[in-house]
Amino acid sequence: MSSRGMKARMCLAAAPLALLAGCGGGGGGGVGSTPTPTTTTPTTTTPTVTPTVVTPTVTNPTVAIPAANYDDAEYRRSNGATDIGAVTAYNAGSNGTGVTIAVVDTGIATVGSEFSGRLSTASRAFGGNTSVTDVDGHGTAISAIAAAARNGSDVQGIAWGATVLALRADTTGTCGTTDGCKFGDSSLASAIDYARTNGAKVINLSLGGSAANGMLTTAIQRATAAGIIVVVAAGNDGNASPDAFAQVAAAQGTSGLVIIAGSHDATGAISSFSDRAGTFGQFYLTALGERVRAFNQNGEAYLYSGTSFSTPGIAAAVALIEQAFPSLTAAQVVDILYKSATDAGAAGTDDVYGRGLLNLAKAFQPIGTASLAGSAVPVSSTDTTVLSPAMGDSSLTPSSLGSAIILDSYGRAFEMGLSGRTIRTGAGRPLRDGLRTDLLTQNTDLGAVSVATTVARRFADEPWTGFAQRGLAGNEQRIRPSSGAIVSRFSPGFATGMAFGEGAASLASRLDPSAGEGSFLSARSPATATDMARRPQFALAVRRSDGGIDFHMEAEQGRMARALPTDTLEPSYAQMRVGLGRRVGRLLMNGYLGTLREAHSLLGARLAPALGAGGATTRFIDMDAKLDLGRGWSANGGVRRSWTEGTEGGVLASADLRSMAASLGLVREGATNRIGLRLALPTRVTGGGLGLIVPTSYDYTTGAIGYETRFIGLAPKGRESDVEANAGLRLGEGWLETNLFWRRQPGNIAAAPDDLGAGLRYNLGF
Template identity: 30%
Template sequence: MYVQGFGLKTSALVLSRVLNFRLTGRHRASATGRCRRLEEPIGTDANGDSRVGELIGCRSRRLAIIRNSAVVSATILLAACGGGGGVNSAGGAAPAPTPSATPTPVPTPTPTSAADTAEYRASGAVVGMKAAYAYDRGITGKGVTIAVIDTGINVDEAEFKGRISADSTSFDQKIARCATCDAEIVRYDLKDNNGHGSGTASVALAARDAKGVQGVAPEATLLALKIAGPDMSNVSPTSGPVPEGGGPNSALIAPAITYAVEKGAFVISLSLNGFAGGQIAADQRKAMDLVRTSDRLLVNSVSNDVGLDSFAGQIAENLVGTDLANKDWFLFGIRVDRNLHAPSGNGTPGALADRTLAVVASSIDVVGKDGSITTVTGNSFAAPAIAGAAALLKQYWPQLGGKTISRILLDTATDLGTPGVDQLYGVGLLDVGQAMQAQAPAASFVAAQTALANFSSLTMSALFGGASVIGRSVGGMTVFDRYGRDYRMTAATGVRTRGTGLLAGGMLAPVDPPWLTSASTITDARLGFTSTVPDYWRQARPNRPSMVAFSPALGQSVTLGANVVVGGSGGVAGSPLRAVVATPVGMSSAWSGDGWSAGFSAGSSRDGRASLRSASFAMPSGFGFELSELAERGRVLGMSQDVGVGQRGARTTMASLTVRRMVVGIPVSARVTAATTRVDGGSDTMRFTGPVIGTAFAVEGAHGLFGGTATFGLSSPLRVERARVMMLMPVSYDLVSGTLTTRTGAVDLTPDARELDLEFGWSRALSPNSSVRFGVAHAFDAGHVAGAVDTAGFATLTIR
């Protein structure tokens, strides 16, 4: 068994009847045949990392029993920065690796987002993989468990506080103090005495706490699994403690992987290398088979040993299998520096280059065993970074398994070095930002938007709350990318809104010209003409608006109009339909006398799609009644649809109760309106179920002020109180197959608020032939949309 992986010391090895040793570095043996404990520098690797070895065991009575197998082929050595962990325990800067001869890639720019903090920028792996994309969307790995199989963890470390799983543990190990000694069990506590476990765990999930560094998945749960082996170098053959060594016990890898899966870990980080045969290898394959059948993910580090194939004959091959049966649930991590250069010398992923991701893991800061910040270099710190990225995706799409998530990370990586897969960078640099985004052919997104627009191509009038009401139900759909991930596609631009109801310049009653307000007698009949609509009506219609007024008897007046505005008196007491249709123009007639009044008007909108008829009656008591009928073609209270929806039109009947009273010397008028709409036509795309009910109200007053008349009031235009339809709605769209799924469901088109309009105006006749007026109005919850506001104002000067 050969294990490379934890840090500064090596530890115990193996019981067998046949022992084969492959030793790296220097060692020396005693004359008695025992291998002495050797703790001295044994050189540096190609990256400049110090390597310190502790060789123990050999042919003596001091043996560590790891398996009671009949034959175990084993090699023992722990090289310092195993699997990658170049741990600089003194906290100094690790030597910078020599840049490779490959083309220089573009460095990752500093992100500009809410996540761009000093802590974020200090976290090399996090910045390199652009994890800010996930953080800005509230994705932090919360609820996902990451198992870190390493040298343990300090349970009181603030960076992991509250997120260390209660199932974190170390494991029982069998040892024998001598060849003839009885076996005994040792178990070490979870505390990290080495620092390697704390460092790798911090890369995966250290907290975002505005200090030090953060992990890739800062709210994930840590399942810390300690597999540090014993130090048998100076153990008494009869009694006494068996101290913990500095390196891993390879026989504990399989139990730790199995335990991680059983305790619910989704992704497992393993930052060590080496090889083992016999039963240990079989157990490792069995454990990885469980990862596969449970659809979890295991991430391993490529070796730091220059030129070493980290797959062939190594633990990785035990796990994945010579047949590569488990490769889809396995990833390799390999390091690059902050400039995205590979080290000049490194291990290689061998046959698993296409399962390898590059991560910034050279001269990065991590949390040491005592909580201090330590600078490290090594492939050990690539694996936990990839594990953290997998946790981010798992949080957002919990339905995805290890096979799919690993495929996403590989497919969305940024190619580095020589185009394509290679031994220096694998498939390329891990990119969380790309991995979080939907992956599908570009044309499929256009097709999905087109399909959604077909359902949301409505023009909603303010009576229904505008685009917001339809957007609640059919403003979007779920789309699935090539990995089956669900995204919400919205189509707010497909739903349009017609008006808010606040019409500047049309709210305040005009000042009547003197020839209409002069005293009349039974023999005195006066005629006059005046325009009551804007100039564009004159341009659009061949006949100008005109009005005739006369007095048939003392105290009576008759007014006749042609090509004039219909159904829209000024002020806030104007038509409740002001946000529904364009101003109708037609004919009007009115009679008043002795406190009684009656009127009738009829007209149509400029586009010819709506016509309005209205009759009114008022008594001397101040009470009155108005009855109006609005007929629409191809619309329902201003709402229109594209061809194929099937709404042929609608007919609305409105009844209004009016009252005029003097209140503390101020003339006040009020109106309450109820309306019912019958819809003609419909289709499977949209069909109204029952009538549409609406209400409106208005209160206004007038009082003399500064030689003129001030008006003020409160009103609410017509608002839908009941409107239910059965609609065909988009549910989902497969971006790869182009399959659209729909359903028919009930939709309530009632808006979520009521518009309230406050208005103030002032008008005055300047001379017999001129007048001035101005006004301002403010709408709360404009267009019956909660929180929306609208303000309008105007000023007019008329000179004849």
């Protein structure tokens, strides 16, 4: 019968760290424990990695731990806990309560109140021992790292609410010898079987030595088949592969539920004494195992080193996850520990660190694709909502949206914000956008058909477009096609037009040049305003006059600019409106009914996936009028009233918005000069908002989801108003124009500073 041991001893208080035979196996490896100096406290170990915890808080109705400051002095002294960010689990409501950790070791000493009420009454001795009382100190130190009480004294265990099933298995009479405690395979097998039948969720084996015999291997297989996770020390010889005993992790029938525990130091570097992962990397995980603070059977504080002391860190992490997420299988718990581990050494699983460094903080974050509870809608902490100018400084913010219950790829419930951030598009850049557009315009009149083509200079954020087909060379190729239109006049009262890169309202003005409203960059009419950063691709317009009644039909489709540079989605839209016009003397009046359909946007806004973002339909009424004042002067005005209904999806149960835009202007159009003044009120939401039905609770036992309703208004406090003056002079084949504008509360944001601008441009025909 083979035997194994941990062969650990503690040095005298004044002695330096001694090299001893290994806790966790190995006949000549280094391991030790140093008494804590009575006059000083060991420096608190900062977690090797401090992950950015995406707020989600675990939702588990079975856990009811009062709110507390878990990041206190006792926690900071407990470097086994701080190294893995265990406070994240505590803040999420998990401390190991209800989970049993079986510690198969040298027993346990009832030090003060450290294990009061949490030492299982089923604790038992094997190997010929008659008591679980620890006379060596090793088993007590292991239990302390895993589950010592959070009582303000000395250190706390990582899973300080867990129950310890102390199973003393050292062979009678071996502890206290120079070779250290010995453990027989049959005693270990009996202890593991006993743990399996007495409620253990995880078994800690901080020992090592020769390979497990058939009896012990079979006992481990029975435990893992029952869904119990076994954590075994890697060994302390500094070898390239784990100890022979730890290699049981690769045995058939263990279902991948045996974790080999290596040791790293406070910086995250592999400990010099720790056996490496070797070819067992898929089962290997490291935890702090160097100078880990705990206490012995007499309650004396020591700094322990050895893979024996990294093992309970992993076992305790299992307990915290088991309590927090009771619906997980043992295989999922292990997989979460591996996938949340901090990668170290070579990328991915390697032969030194295996899966990496234990990172409990990350294990308590969603892993894989997360979705809203009760749906398949994917969500992420980086999801962004981009509001359109029409919504300005409305009350929609991440805090006003609140949080919802999401499930990660393991079905774990978390509480996460519905939108990680909100961006308000604000004032926009009307001056630059207006000046960058028309550079060269070619107009060709073929009688009943006229053709207009416009190209524009390339800007730094736009792709190069070759234009060699136009016979341009050199730097002149650094242009892009901007727009083109074909207008056909079948009779004085009937005209049609088609265009690319030009909006339908602009195309319609080509069909009836007398309807011109001036040349403005910022203060646009309601029909031509680009409040949603539209990029028209194709437009169609028809105008027919009969008996003093004008019939208008306009349609366009296109895309809207991406909200963020990282966006892969470019929303599209299609709009159509029909109208009737009538002239009464010098007064021209028009009325329109129209529909705007958006894909993946809501009145120009891009909502986070949790809020749906499926699209919207807007129905609107346009009214405009133009009064001829004589001598080339005219007054014009218009108003648009809109009603928008968003597509339901995610937590979005309804989206009903009302909006309005208006303008009033005075224009003089001449053959060689023109001048204009306009006041415009761009599109602004005047009422309505988002109705949400949000999952707010989740029951692991039944899978039941609780919901609450919320309403977020989208009417902004700000109201943008634009005043713009325009003057143009015919110069050669083009127009030299200047524009001056003043925008108050731009982007419908009350706190936004006024936007003043002036521009000079020359549009050249060729």
